[in-house]
Structures are given as structure tokens and as C-alpha cells.
Amino acid sequence: MKLTLEINGRAEEIEILSGAPECRFKLGAEPARDALVEIAEPGVYSVLLDGRSYDVYVEDAPGGGLVVDLNGHHFEIQARDPRAWSRNAAGQGGSAVQSVLSPMPGKIVRVLVAAGDDVVKGQAIIVVEAMKMQNELKAARAGKVLSLTAKEGATVAAGELLATIE
Amino acid sequence: MKLTLEINGRAEEIEILSGAPECRFKLGAEPARDALVEIAEPGVYSVLLDGRSYDVYVEDAPGGGLVVDLNGHHFEIQARDPRAWSRNAAGQGGSAVQSVLSPMPGKIVRVLVAAGDDVVKGQAIIVVEAMKMQNELKAARAGKVLSLTAKEGATVAAGELLATIE
């Protein structure tokens, strides 16, 4: 079984040659390696690789993909079956549209602009609050407010799209 | 909704007059009472009854029914819908057959009799071992070994039927 993984943004090919618990795998062009892998608890894997013991925690990420924690280090991993692989992710990026994302989970306490408004660079757009701390989200550059999904009083997640500016 | 519960062997009727979180209920012929009930974690209920706070843990019992733990106290509860209620449980009991049950989870290290053997009172029947401790199960009275499900080397649960003696 082959998978393409995107680990903290970097693509890696992994091939599982034999399954757990006595697992043989190949990472990219590296030689095959052996590991003992057991499920200790649901979502918690105990891995022995070259005799070293790793306690690995896996969770579904809120936005899809997996979050893997290992000794305090944090990996965000997207796994794709190569057959399902497509380059649609690359289609995003160089857009001229500026997204205003919530920097933290919280509540929208003020929306300072309306759709269609022109804004200048650094202008406050939305105020998000959590845990007694207010955060003013500002326009990164001048433009016109295209969309505004943020509503006062609404609860938002970290990274949630609140507005777009052209 | 009415239920008949068997709590640590004693039958109780409970009627839920209104559901959680603001719950009104009647136990047997007692007057109706009000409680606030929330699910804190899966299987963990936070109950406020007359202002008192109870942290209640519920689990499925291995042999059916529920195990409810409350401040170190342990309740074994069978819940039955009155419509499904039948007295079939009462059919057991007065039998002349003696059941030999495993007193603990463990492994059968020796079976000392065979089906059809006559045994005397106090005769060792089976030896169960767990955690470096051996337990000799003895015949409670004289009789003939009717059935013998215990097999040497087998793993058994607490309360599992190992043999019957007539």
C-alpha cells in the first residue's frame, strides 16, 4: 500500500510493505525499515523503531487530515491515496483576494465594516474576543470588502474565514 | 416513561416525568422530585439534586445491565421496560445443581476431576490462577460432576461457569 503524505506542508511518499504489528515500510527512496507498532489506546500508538520507543498520539484535524503528536512535537499530516491525488490544492494561492481569518477560537464582538466598503491598509475590520482578550483584525492592504460572513455575537473557530477583501 | 430497575438486587419503579437536563422523576410511591442532570463526559453524569452535587459514572456490566459508581459506592442495576418485564429470572434459584464459578479473572491451571466423577464435599475440583495466586475451587457438597466446561490453560472471567455438580 502506497500513500502520499503532506507532513507540515512537505510531501512524502510512504509504502507499507507489511502491516502492523510487525511493520515494514519504505519512506520515499530510503531503504525499507522495520518497526513494531501497537495500538496502546484508541488514537495512541506505541512504536518501536530501531529499539527506540515512541508514544504517538493521533487525532483527526478539525479541517481534515490528521494531527500527530510525538514527544511535544506537532505534525499536521494530510494523507492521500495516490490514485485520488489531484493538484487542485495548487489552484489556490496566488489569488488577489485577501482572506481575513479568525486567529483564535472566540466570539465576534464587533464588525466594523460592511460588504462593499473600501478599506485602507491597517484598518480594523472585525474584533474577536476570547478569554477576556480582544483581538482587532486589520486589513493587510487597501481594497474593497468582498464578503463578510462574520456576525456580531457569533462563535468562531480558529482559522475560520470571516471576510474577504479584494 | 416508566422503568423497573433492579438495584443491587432490589426492585424499584422509576418514572421520568420530564427529561434531562431539567429532570422530574418519581421513584416508587415517593413524591416527584426535580434534578438537574448533565452529561459531563461520555458515561459520566453530573447530577444536582436538592442542591447536592453528584458525580455519577455509568458503565455496561459485562453480564448485561449497568454498573453505576457514585462516590466509591457501587450499584449493579438491571433496567427493564415494564412491557418487557417477565418473571423468568425467578425460574432459577431452587435448583439442585451446584455451579462452580470462577471467583476471579484468571487462567485454569488444573482440572482435577472429569465429567461423571463422584466428588465428596470439600474436594478440590479446579485450580484457577491469577497474579501469582492459585485458588482451589472445592465442591460445596457431595455429588456427581454433571458438566465440565473448564479446560486447562483457558482464560476465564470472574463469575464464569466452570463446572456443574448434581
Added chain:
Amino acid sequence: MFRKVLIANRGEIAVRVMRTLREMGIGTVAVYSDPDRTALHVRMADEAAHVGPGPSSESYLRMDRIIEAAKRFGADAIHPGYGFLSENADFAEACEDAGIVFIGPSVAAIRAMGSKTAARKTAMAAGAPVVPGTAEPVGVEGLRAFAREHGFPVLLKAVAGGGGKGMRRVDCEADLESALRDAASEAERAFSSAEVYVEKLIERPRHIEVQILGDRHGNMVHLGERECSIQRRHQKVIEECPSPLVEATPGMREAMGQAAIRAAQAAGYYNAGTVEFLVDQDSRYYFLEMNTRLQVEHPVTELVTGVDLVRLQVEIAAGARLPFTQEQVAWRGSAVECRVYAEDPYNDFLPYPGLITRLRRPSGPGIRLDDGVYRGWVVPMEYDPLLAKLAVWGETRELAIERMLRALGEFDVAGIRTNLGFFRQILEEPQFRAGKLHTGYIEEVFGKRCAPEPPAEYAVVAALVAALHTAAGKSAAVPTAAPAASAWRESGRSERLR
């Protein structure tokens, strides 16, 4: 002794107070707001009273509802914890009026120490050193005279001020006039008062505080100091007892302790309190303010002195005498505390409330954990981000730090973000190890604040596990009663990987 005490607080401090009350055989009444219905302090209490919706102003700050709850449940006393109503003299007074004992100092002492300027005067009158300053409005000439006497840099502050508005740092005489103009006009705009005063600016100060404890019979002791210099956004994140500076400076503990006692006694203080000092780079200390309540970081003092401050608070409030003298106070070893916040240390320490999906707590020798959360709980966005206080004790500061690093490695929280990894970075810094601390330390040393790079082998292991987990399907994430050793075999999922 009291029969029942209401705890007018939430989170870890409510839990911590309840633990001692339970050990004392005293009944506990929790209060809670809507989002805290299933909070740990409610689950652990004997009784619980609802006091309103989420916003503190409508629940935990509602004196009327809290006192009403205390009466309804028959509580003899109220422990206010820290924050919320703990330093509110009106609340203490309302308790007294309702015939309920307020576990803390007298109303008068809270008033005397509650205002920073009044406290400064009390401290000065008691002979405690304060940061040199005019504390009265000053003009260009007065400012110049002050700067000549005390040297640069100085700090201009709005008399009516607060929140940093109307503040200006002045480094040399040439900048004096323009700085005063700027400060005054900013103050005018912000507070409708252009009055500005001046203080000597303490550069790279340490924040060191002294725990004091007095009874209602005139006895008072100090329990030594805590070093609280490691701060982010003016909030403490790591505290220690003893302070490495004080420990290394003969006589300093006793001198600061006596200064703290004098200041507190001048205000007629009793019960537990903390006198905060700024310490300059020449180890001179200056009275900053007094906190008239239990301090967040009290566990480090408890670990080193062996006393239970909450028990003593309760006993003193019930009229008991201090059970020991100053001579009987003994300090053993070293304690460090990390405040575990729901926040993202690598994104400006922004708060990060939400569902705790995983929680593994450190344990073993020398660990003390005061927490108020559990797995499956949603950390509400309405309150402070403090999840837990992880404190450790060691025979020496070095051993305590090593132990803290070990404990941090055992501590795992998922679903939300925390500053656990950030503590590991600080505690491994040579400058921290050397005890060279100041309140700007985090800004200075961790200006960039990047998560550390993982070893290359970790990425290999993460990739392997991600691949196996993906192949096994999401059902693997659902807890099952299958024995761990056979989890693969029973699920049959291993086969799919071949």
C-alpha cells in the same frame, strides 16, 4: 470551625480550596455560571448553586447572588479565591453584613491596599522602600530636578492614568521637554487631565513578592519570597520559591520579609497576603503593591515551607492564632510552577479555548498538579485561560528544573493549544538556568517564539503512524473495549495494509 464554606470562584482555584476544605471536614458549596455547569469545581463540590449566565459581570461578580446562595445553602463563610470578588472591599463588607465570614483580610485593610497610590503611601509611611517618584503632578522644572537627582531613564505617567496611556520613557535630558508635552497631551486626550508625574524607571526589573500571614490577634510572619519575573503580557507564567537572587543574597529574605510585614501591619492586615516588589539590577527592592488575597502561585511557597496556606486562611478567619512563629518557618529545597494556559505561544499567546480531546497528567516524585479541567470538557471562552498549575519540588533549583522538564514531557493536552512546549524551551535556556531573570525576559529571549524543530526521525515515525492510522480507517479512533495487545488482530485491520 465553619460547618460549610461557599467558594466564590471557579476553575483550578475553586478545586484547590475545596480540597483543603474537604480535608478539614468542612462542607463545600460551589457557584457556577451557565457554561460552567459541568466544570470540575461543580462536579467536585458537595453542593452547587447557579449564579447566572456566562459573562462574569452577570454571575461570578454578582455579589447579591453569591451572598444569597451562601445564605440559602447555610454556608458560614465564603472563600473568594483570587480574581473576581477577592479584592473587592464592598463584597467583604456585604458578607459581614450578611453574617457570613469573608475568608480574607478586613474590609479596611482591603481598602487601604486596594488603591495603588494609597498602598504606596501606606508602605512609605511604614518605611518600606518604594520606587522613587513624585506621585504628584510635575512640570518641566520639577521633572528636570527629579531626573538630575535620580538619573535617567525616568518614566512619565498620567496621574489619572492606567493602561499605559500617557506614559513615556525618557532616556536623556534633551528629550525631556518633548516627552512631557507628548505625555501631557496624550493624558489630556485619554483622561481629560494633562497632569503627569514622574518615576524612576527600573530597567530589567525582577518581580519578587513576599508571602505574609497574620492572625486577628496581632501576630504576623512572612513565608519568604517568590520569584515571578517570567511574564508574558504582564502576566506571570513561571514562578519560583526561593528566588535565585534572594537565595544568593545574604540577609535579603529577612529584610524583604520584614519590610513586607511592616507595610501589611501598617494597614492593620490579617490573613494571607502578598507584598509585591520590583527589584533593580543592583538588588534594591521597591514596594510595588499588595495583593490582599491568596496568590495564584501560592503552591511554590507551600511546597518549600510545608504549610497549607488555604487551611491557615480558613483557621485564621475562624479566629485561630497562627500556629507557628517566624523562627519556626523553615524553607526546604526549591519549587517551580508553570501556569498552563489555553493559548498559542507561537501565535502571540492568543487564547485558545475549546474541547479537551486528550489529557494526560504528569505524576511521580515531586509533582504537584492543581488543575480544574478534564478530558471531554469544553474550556469556555468567557474566562481566564489558566487550565492548570504544574508545580514541582526538588532539593535544589537545578533539580527542580530538571524535574519540571520531565513533568512537562509527561503532560499532554490536545484539542486546544497550550504553552506546555514553550515552557520546555524557557527551562532549557542557559540564562534561565543561571537565574538571570527580569520581567522582559520572554520578550527579549523568545522574541521570535518558534516551535522547536523536531528531530528528523520523529517525522519518520509520524509518517508511519499516519499511514497506518489512515489505512486502518477512522473507526480506530473510537475507544473500544478490545484488549490493547490484540487491538490489531481483533480489528483485522492490519490485513488491509498488505
Added chain:
Amino acid sequence: MFRKVLIANRGEIAVRVMRTLREMGIGTVAVYSDPDRTALHVRMADEAAHVGPGPSSESYLRMDRIIEAAKRFGADAIHPGYGFLSENADFAEACEDAGIVFIGPSVAAIRAMGSKTAARKTAMAAGAPVVPGTAEPVGVEGLRAFAREHGFPVLLKAVAGGGGKGMRRVDCEADLESALRDAASEAERAFSSAEVYVEKLIERPRHIEVQILGDRHGNMVHLGERECSIQRRHQKVIEECPSPLVEATPGMREAMGQAAIRAAQAAGYYNAGTVEFLVDQDSRYYFLEMNTRLQVEHPVTELVTGVDLVRLQVEIAAGARLPFTQEQVAWRGSAVECRVYAEDPYNDFLPYPGLITRLRRPSGPGIRLDDGVYRGWVVPMEYDPLLAKLAVWGETRELAIERMLRALGEFDVAGIRTNLGFFRQILEEPQFRAGKLHTGYIEEVFGKRCAPEPPAEYAVVAALVAALHTAAGKSAAVPTAAPAASAWRESGRSERLR
């Protein structure tokens, strides 16, 4: 100092040793048998080596495999923990032969103290009091003479004995001859040797032991005593430091401590060790045996003295000198430990291995938890039932006991049975509170051993929850990411109840 240490053990003690090694910056190698593949000590170790299948004789007792693993992983030293190979002189010797440091005493000292009769002779030669006895075979006349000299009751023991076989208590002269005949014939059948000796029987004895610590340079100190009188089936379940008896008896700690040091020094002992004494009802103490390793209950000594015994063991093994003198050893407060076993206290303390479905650990002030288990783990049936050691510290014994009761109330384990509730019963007994302990205490006071009756209101609450849970369907038992406060509403299950 060592670079890497292999821990030749499992469970809580392997975890505990690793914690200190990690704090010392020393790499850790775990060993594991098949059923322990995902045990906590394997998950926490830096490296792990498989040493065989479940039975100890094929894994944890296999010296060859353990030493091979140490060599393969490049460990400089082996920590044996307690039990398994920890008191095996051949193992210590094999380590030395392989060039690996055995963290413990010398081979010769293990041999000298390993045999009970040899140890008794060593102790006697060193002037330590031993239980009066012949220790040599005895006939009717010798027996009669001994009984006349020392008084009844006396205890007959098989010279070749063990496990209680060939033992007879004799209460009066009339029973002497028949008891000797019975003992001899039972000994003959059990050990093919009819030889019997006699000892004075100590009635209702206390079990009190002294922790000693010596370096390889001839320095030795004692760290005071532990009271271990609360036992079931000759196994300790509650331990304390200090002993209430010793604490109340002037000079007793120092006298016992010096006796322990003399006995250990006579055997050329170094590293940590424990000298066990029986204490009779007149507070006379008698050498019982020496344990040449770290003791299960060492945490209570650590809590009261502030030392880390494992660190000292490692340092001493690496050649360090004791970092303190006898005069520098100080005792502060009181510590109590409960051994949490997987067993059913209300069914003859029978073991109860299995899947841990729920685990909530106590925390807060004064709590130390040394555990080796986690939620979702299957406690194997192959090994000791010890799940965790819950230790608490308090300023006094009374406060420590109250704290332990509080901690026990916060400790919840489900899926298997434990003795947690039983501890609450013991700790609430007036006789225990008064410190009137002896090794038959549990048998005597808790002969019936019934679970306590719950308050009537608890049954009401349990019934309500059972009804709601049943109505909500079993799906409610599956963890969900839904916020707790809205768990009902989101599930829509509440509606079904109307």
C-alpha cells in the same frame, strides 16, 4: 555518570526509576514480556527490549536475555527495581562479569543478607537484637527448656521450611510434645527433613523497618523508619513514615537506626537497603531480615526526608560519596502510602486483572502518585496486582490521613476491582487513627470485610442516572466531540424520555 541504564523490571517501579533517570539526563532502556508490549514502562522508556513471553521465568527472570539486552543497547548499568532479580546475587555477579554496573549492593552483601538464617547470624554478631530462638534443630527437652526461659507462646518452625509448612504455635507446656510431633511430621512430608527449631512468638507485632543508605567509601546513614504493620496475606498495604510508635518513643528512631547500620555494615553493605524489625507490645524491636534493594514503600521516606532514593542509588553505584551526613538528615511531617491493588477486598482479596475502562487520578496539594497503568490498558494476569502507590504528605499524621481520604475519594478505577474503598474504611477506623497497629490488624478489625452501605440518597441518584442512561441508549457511552453543556440537546435523546 552512566550514559544509559537498563531497568530490569516492569510496572510502577520501572516507571518510577525511569523518571529519576530522565531527570538525571540518563538514557533509559525498558525490558518487556509479550503481555507488557504496550505497558506504560515501555511507552515511557527511550528504548525497549523484548525479553520473552508472559511467565516471569521466561522473561523478567531471564538473566541471560536481560544482560544481552543491556549489552546490545549499550547500557552501562542495570537498575533491578524490587522483586524479580533484585535480590539475586548471581544476577548481580553476572552483571559485573559482563562489565555492567549493578545498581545495588555488592554480590557478597546480597549473599550475606539473602539467606534469612545467615542474615540473622550477621545481625546477632553486629549486636542487633533478634527474636529469641534456637535457630538449630531442637528436641522435646531443648524445646521445654527454651519455653521455660522465654515463656509461651512459642513458634515451632521447620529448619528447611518456608511457606508456613511445619509451623506450629504452642501456647502452653501441655501442648508441647504433640505440637512438636505434628510440626516434625509435616516438615518431613513437605521438605523430607523433620528438623524443627523454636522461636519466641511475638504476639500482635508491629512491622517497622529502617531505610539505610551507604556509599562505597564506608559512609552510611539511616533515613529513619517506616511503619508497615497494615498487611493482608503477609503483604503490606499501608505504610507510614514516621511510625506513630517510634515518633512517640524518645530515642527509638536513633537506636533502631544505629542497629540497622551496624547490621548492614557487618555485611559490608552499600547502596540503599532496608532492615526490617518486628516490634513487640513492649516496644522491643527484633531484627527480622534485610531487603537488599529499593523497597516498594520508599516514597514515604522520600516525602518526609526530601531525598530522592533512586538518584542516590544511581550516584552511589557510579562511585559518588553520600552527599550528606547523619546529622543533616531531617524529617518533616508525615507521609502515608496506600498500595492500590487489582483485587477484590470484599472477596478474600482475590486478584482481579483485566481491562481498565476508566481511570481518574487524584491530584492537588500533598499527593504523590506512582503508577504504571493507564485507561485502556489490560492489567495482565501474569504479574503482581500492584497498580499504583498513592502516597500523601501532611504536616502531621492526622493531616496526612485526612489528605489520603480526600485523595482516595478522587481516585476512580473501573473495569477491574481495586482495594480503594477498603482503604477508606481502614483510615476511618479509630484504632488506626490512634496508631494502635499490628500485623494482624486487618484480620482482626476487618474480619467480615463488607463494602460499606451507601446512603439512601445515593441509590436514588443511581436509579435516576440508570434510567436516563438506559433511555438514552447505549450510544451515549461512546465518546463524542460535542460540547459537554449541550450533550443532551445535540443528541436529541432527552426528548425520548418524555
